[in-house]
Amino acid sequence: MKVGKSRFLLDKKPALKKLVELLGETYPYVSILGTDVAGKAYKVTTTGITVKGSDWSERGFVIRVHDGQRYFEYSFNEVDEDSLEEIAEYVRKRTGSASKTVKELSLSYTSLTPPEEEKSEIDFEGEVAILPGKMSPGEIIQKLASIRDRAHAISEEIVNVMTLMENVRVSKLFVSAKKDLYQSYMWSQGYLYVLARRDGNTKYGIEGFSGLKGLEILDEMESKIDKVVENARMLLSAGRIEPGVYDVICSPDVAGLIAHEAFGHGVEMDMFVKGRAKAVEYIDREVASELVTMHDGAASAREVSSYVFDDEGTLAHDTVIIDRGILKRGISDIISATVLGTEPTGNGKRESFERKAYARMTNTYFAPGSDSLEEMISSIEYGYLLENYYSGMEDPKNWGIQCVIAYGREIKDGKLTGKVVSPVMMTGYVPTLLKSISMVSGEIELSGTGACGKGHKEFAKVSSGGPYIKAKARLG
């Protein structure tokens, strides 16, 4: 079913086009991104119920101008036909003020050429199986409550259950002298969080669900609740891992975290511009085992970061970052591509209209191989099968990696022993980790719950994933 379009953006479009023309009298390049992102989040826990607008909701505009040498942006969310001249005047005044500050402090500007645009028009409306309006808030709450109650019925060790489901419709409009782009699509995400306690020891199981979906995600959540309860209770008996280097098998979500943290952040090309990415020295060189091929792109998969054009009006790509172990290229926004003399790859993303566009990941994943999970397990004398993760952090300059993994299942003499360790911190040098990949399974899974930050801010929706991979890793 079609997700519908933003009446608001379509109504504002004539005024925005006028504003582009008005500013075009002063600036060689002018573009405006309009956003109308709306959704609802439903959370049912053992202790309460919450219904609120999605935290991803936003409605506003950002103007980008280029005066022949440099860019300036203005974010705002109040405009009508009568305020266009006032907005244009404010932009002119502010560009002058920024120049004054730079001059007074004896600093300078990065000299940039304006983007060369080709004429393009797009009008896209996505589809999902079940639109959010097909169920009332009461029915959605009831469904989430039934999942919660099922978890409690399994064990008295469960002390709290959280079920969360969020549907978000993203609508964006991009206008410039040559571009007239519109898109609406919908993504949804869900979480199951189960808190278990035994003799004062507390652990939790967590599972995420995501995709370009609507209410159909509720059925997926319901099908997994038993497993999440089982995991939470399993962790109550988990021990601590002895720090060391082990043979490991990473589940698709952990493989995705590695793809994301290890190379995803490291090939965001604004990092190349700043000299913050070691990857720039390794283009066309071996950085991983020949079993490793890695993609990123809004057009590379159907997940939460699949769009038709990015927040700078560049069309979606499918970028092959690593091809059979060789680092091929990075992903970029327009400004980075301009500085580096490369083509933008449709990765210019903003947290919202209020924030700057950076080079950001979209759907990042390792391509499948030909091994099976069973073959991988049987090939390990002593090691761990690592599943689920809590968080990760990148270090693009020095290629360090930090992944906090929920748990590891012990493997001894080619068999799972039933012993579990939790949590597990995976650290190390990225190429060493990726070069150690010796087996890759045949099917991939992607997931796009949560948010990805750049540093510790600029949260954006991304997905990541991959197949099962076997590697050597330092765990602690």
Added chain:
Amino acid sequence: MLEKIISRLQKADINGWKIEEKFIEGQEYFFVKRELDLSRAKKVRHFDLTVYRDFYESGKKYRGSSSTRLSPMMSDDELQVAIDEAAFAAGFVKNPWYPLVSSMVERLEPPDHDLQELSSDAIGAIFRADNREGAWLNSMELFVTRNSHRIINSEGVDVSYTRYRTYIETIVNASGKEEVELYDQLLLSLPEKRTIEERITDLLEKAIDRSQAVSTPSLKAIPVILTGDPTKEVARYYLNQSSARMKYDRISQVEPGESVQGDETGDRINLSLVPDLEGSYFSAPFDEDGFKLMRRDIVKNGLLKGYWGNLRYSSYLGVEITGSAMNFSLLPGSMGIEEMRSSPHLEVPNFSAVEVDETTGDFGGEIRLGWYFDGTKRIPVTGGSITGNLRDIKSLYLSREVELESDYLGPKSMMIEGFNISGE
């Protein structure tokens, strides 16, 4: 717009409402080395609306709520639909009843500042400090904002205040065995020039150390000293254990009069909520409900004195309402930092990210920069990780020296025994 929203709420089938209006003006600068890559400005207004509906079931009173963000550009029809949908949804939210804040009218306005001048002050201070041989500023992002808040509700609350906030993200490089970088984020209210210069200077020094660092060795049973941001994150764990929401949600198991700490020896935690912490980015006189905030002692000598929380969760637990203050403080401890450093230890000021799990007490992080002292030499180290659980540590000592770090004022360092160090 605000009057229009209130007028419609007064006609809606609801039992209460709350609106938080935020108007944010900001200037942003993005530098690569000493070149301005991009400058930005913003002026945005948001209305966050919560509606409440009361109902009875089996003789028990419930209060449902639903929240939504309203745009100042909503048409009359859109506004009505948004209010109607929120009111309808609130009718299905079966939560125990709780009161709203009532009868509070106050307007607090600080002296006015020019955002352009504040930005220039910050930029000047940052680049003045970029004068260290062997280390340099790679890139910097500056956000200076004026944030005007107004909270109004159906029970007579109408409070407003304005706060200035400064956010500086800095990346520095240093050249040594290889070129390295360190990341820092500094959050302040006004861009205090001396604080900024000292912070950048310290960061450049640390980057030089990281450029000389060797791989963290495999170390057994030595104390770990956390300094700066990691200290704050451990302190936050104790804050969260004292939260009314965490208690109500069955995550925290601590009862009033019980210890928020484990069985470790050493210093006891003394923790307070400090809504108006001078220089803090997060200081605010009212919480999101419009409740007037005051300093509160929460943990005394390691024992929970009383939970802190907003009106809803405090009401659920039947405890005194403190409101949700955004700053907290810890009293200084018994050891000076130099005393901590006098015997073998691993000191870590920079992790890739500090992970402290508020539910389980698990702690972990990859070491970006540390210093290993073997009893004679202090060697910069990098790589490897520290893991452990704050409920299982053997000892905890807090430094006498204190610092303001974002929303935290308290010991700059803490020394912990009982963590695992994974090195080479």
